[in-house]
Amino acid sequence: MDEDAYRAVYKQVNHRRCVFEKALNNRRCDCERKERKLIATREAVGCLGDQELAQCRRFLNMMRHNSRFSLKVVTIEGPLPHNKELQVQAGGCLQLESLLVKQGLLATADNNIFAILTLAIKYYGSIETIPYSEIVRGIVTYKSRPKRKT
Numbered sequence: 072m073d074e075d076a077y078r079a080v081y082k083q084v085n086h087r088r089c090v091f092e093k094a095l096n097n098r099r100c101d102c103e104r105k106e107r108k109l110i111a112t113r114e115a116v117g118c119l120g121d122q123e124l125a126q127c128r129r130f131l132n133m134m135r136h137n138s139r140f141s142l143k144v145v146t147i148e149g150p151l152p153h154n155k156e157l158q159v160q161a162g163g164c165l166q167l168e169s170l171l172v173k174q175g176l177l178a179t180a181d182n183n184i185f186a187i188l189t190l191a192i193k194y195y196g197s198i199e200t201i202p203y204s205e206i207v208r209g210i211v212t213y214k215s216r217p218k219r220k221t
Contacts, residue, residue, distance in 0.1 A: 090118075102185050129198050157215055
């Protein structure tokens with residue numbers, strides 16, 4: 072399947088593309104509201120709800136905005152290059168989860184993005200009042216998995 076055909080099928084099949092798709096496909100995070108779809112030999116991840124998707128999009132945009140200087144990508148608007156985007160998505164979610172565990176709000180880490188974000192909004196009051204200075208520390212120190220040797 073060529074890339075143009077894949078993109079066309081992807082848009083038809085996956086109407087609500089998950090904004091944390093890179094972190095989910097990398098198996099660094101999980102989400103109870105995800106919907107996996109197979110297209111040829113690739114996996115697409117969608118969201119089951121419009122409100123959840125909008126909430127996650129706001130959170131991801133806040134993480135991108137707050138981490139641009141630290142990641143040295145101040146001139147890029149919107150999605151970042153693949154590895155930087157993965158760093159923001161996975162590093163940010165894992166750091167937020169770590170903060171909630173330290174506060175005693177989560178007993179164990181299960182990397183469920185929807186549950187983490189819902190709890191954080193309840194605890195901090197809104198997406199905008201989450202302590203992004205702490206989140207950025209996790210983003211900057213995040214290391215992706217090394218490639219497997221074949």
